[in-house]
Amino acid sequence: xxxxxxxxxxxxxxxxxxxxxxxxxxxxxxxxxxxxxxxxxxxxxxxxxxxxxxxxxxxxxxxxxxxxxxxxxxxxxxxxxxxxxxxxxxxxxxxxxxxxxxxxxxxxxxxxxxxxxxxxxxxxxxxxxxxxxxxxxxxxxxxxxxxxxxxxxxxxxxxxxxxxxxxxxxxxxxxxxxxxxxxxxxxxxxxxxxxxxxxxxxxxxxxxxxxxxxxxxxxxxxxxxxxxxxxxxxxxxxxxxxxxxxxxxxxxxxxxxxxxxxxxxxxxxxxxxxxxxxxxxxxxxxxxxxxxxxxxxxxxxxxxx
Numbered sequence: 001x002x003x004x005x006x007x008x009x010x011x012x013x014x015x016x017x018x019x020x021x022x023x024x025x026x027x028x029x030x031x032x033x034x035x036x037x038x039x040x041x042x043x044x045x046x047x048x049x050x051x052x053x054x055x056x057x058x059x060x061x062x063x064x065x066x067x068x069x070x071x072x073x074x075x076x077x078x079x080x081x082x083x084x085x086x087x088x089x090x091x092x093x094x095x096x097x098x099x100x101x102x103x104x105x106x107x108x109x110x111x112x113x114x115x116x117x118x119x120x121x122x123x124x125x126x127x128x129x130x131x132x133x134x135x136x137x138x139x140x141x142x143x144x145x146x147x148x149x150x151x152x153x154x155x156x157x158x159x160x161x162x163x164x165x166x167x168x169x170x171x172x173x174x175x176x177x178x179x180x181x182x183x184x185x186x187x188x189x190x191x192x193x194x195x196x197x198x199x200x201x202x203x204x205x206x207x208x209x210x211x212x213x214x215x216x217x218x219x220x221x222x223x224x225x226x227x228x229x230x231x232x233x234x235x236x237x238x239x240x241x242x243x244x245x246x247x248x249x250x251x252x253x254x255x256x257x258x259x260x261x262x263x264x265x266x267x268x269x270x271x272x273x274x275x276x277x278x279x280x281x282x283x284x285x286x287x288x289x290x291x292x293x294x295x296x297x298x299x300x301x302x303x304x305x
Contacts, residue, residue: 002028002100002101003028003088003089003101003102003103004028004029004030004100004101004102004103005022005027005028005029005102005103005104005298006018006022006027006028006029006030006102006103006104006105006106006291006294006298007029007030007031007032007090007092007100007101007102007104007105007106008022008029008030008031008032008105008106008108009032009080009083009092009105009106009107009108009109009234009236010031010032010033010107010108010109010110010271010273011031011032011033011035011037011060011075011108012033012037012038012039012060012108012110012271012283013059013063013271013280013281013283013284013287014108014270014271014272014273014283014284014286014287014290015031015033015106015108015270015271015287016031016060016063016064016067016284016287017063017270017283017284017285017287017288017291018106018108018270018287018288018290018291018294019031019067019070019073019075019291020063020066020067020070020073020288020291021287021288021291021292021295022073022291022294022295023067023070023072023073024070025291025295026072027072027295027298028072029072029073029074030074030076030100030102031073031074031075031076032076032077032078032079032080032092032094032100033075033076033077033078034077034078034079035077037056037060037110038110038111038112038113038233038272039056039126039280040056040057040126041125041126041127042055042056042126042127042135043055043127044056045059045135045280046134046135046136046138046279047134047135047279047280047281048279048280048281048284049281056280059280078094078095078096078098079094079095080092080093080094080095080234080236081093081094081095082236082239083105083236083239083240084239084240085240086101088101088103089101089102089103089104089266090102090103090104090105090240090266090267092105092236103266103298103301104266104267104268104294104297104298105240105266105267105268106260106267106268106269106270106287106290106291106294107234107236107237107242107254107262107267107268107269107270107273107274108269108270108271108273108283108287109232109233109234109236109237109271109273110233110234110271110272110273111230111231111232111233111252111253111272111273111278112230112231112232112233113125113131113228113229113230114228114229114230114231115226115228116148116173116226116228118173118198118200118201119199119200119201120200120201120202121201121226124201124209124224128201128207128208128209128223128224129148129201129209129223129224129225129226130223130224130225130226131225131226131227131228131278132278132279133160133161133163133164133225134279135279136223136225137161137163137164138164139223140164140165140222140223141164141165142164142165142166142167143165143167143221143222143223144165144167144168144169144208144220144221144222145161145164145165145167145168145169145221145222145223145224145225146168146169146170146171146211146219146221146223146224146225147161147168147169147170147171147224147225147226148171148173148198148224148225148226149170149171149172149225149226149227150172150173150174150176150177150178151177151178152178152179152182152249153178153249154170154172154176154178154182154186155178155182155183155185155186155191157225157227158170158186158191159185159186159189159191161225162189162191165222166190168190168191168192169191169192169193169194169219169221170186170191170192170193170194171194171198171211171224172193172194172195173197173198174195174196174197175195176193176195194219196213196214196215196217197213197214198211198212198213198214199212199213199214200212201224204218204220204221205220207222208220208221208222209221209222209223209224211224227250228250229249229250229251230250230251230252231252232244232252232253232254232273233273234273237254237262237267237269237273240262240264240267241263241264242254242255242262242263242264242267242269243255243262243263247276248276251276253272253273253274253275253276254269254273254274256268256269256270256274256290258289259289259290259293260274260286260289260290260293260294261290261293262274266297268290268291268293268294269290270283270286270287270289270290270291271283271286271287274286
């Protein structure tokens with residue numbers, strides 16, 4: 001059985017960035033990826049300097065190509081279902097029954113968006129229904145936009161989107177559950193509030209998304225912004241005993257320090273699984289930081305033995 005220096009679980013921006021750093025540090029690395037990146041539906045990655053507008057698939061392809069010279073890095077398909085400590089460091093098992101051992105682990109397992117059960121919404125997630133104005137706002141600037149949000153913080157989210165368009169409506173999908181102060185703030189800044197229940201989403205005129213309300217009325221928008229609750233995409237962090245916390249309502253991330261170290265020695269985490277700043281370039285940077293610190297830890301172990 002091979003003993004890798006580092007086993008990276010997750011092969012999107014954070015995991016691939018970490019693999020590059022560790023490969024250049026001449027570490028024996030295995031990256032296991034189940035090839036289901038969260039940003040796959042997106043038409044393009046934005047705010048990634050030199051790669052603005054690149055599709056997620058193309059970005060992954062480029063990353064794989066650039067890992068080729070680093071022969072100590074192996075990228076393999078596989079979904080890790082179990083992880084724990086053993087006398088060699090850590091042991092992980094995949095859904096297909098493979099077992100791998102490593103001195104250290106890096107979790108880049110991401111999060112899952114918990115979308116509301118509105119027919120037609122899931123099929124448009126990442127294209128016409130989006131969560132991040134910094135990723136998607138420019139393409140729909142100065143056009144009619146909607147924000148699907150309710151509860152505390154609704155006004156803050158809606159007024160953030162207003163930076164890209166003055167033609168904005170807040171959809172509550174039923175009666176509003178935010179307080180009067182938030183309502184007044186929205187009205188003051190000319191944000192309309194529509195409290196009608198939504199029956200489904202369809203394709204609208206041109207490239208717009210059509211909201212069908214329960215009363216039979218329809219409205220078309222260039223995009224609907226929605227920030228859904230999220231959970232960890234994998235329970236591996238909890239299996240390993242890593243602390244998972246909610247820095248704000250509706251979030252669930254692995255607790256790490258500034259260098260990506262979890263609350264369990266030898267286990268690091270990066271990307272969306274460990275930060276609420278969810279952009280490709282941020283994920284890549286956290287992968288770099290965690291990998292660098294992880295390599296430093298291994299070097300200290302090497303010279304101490």
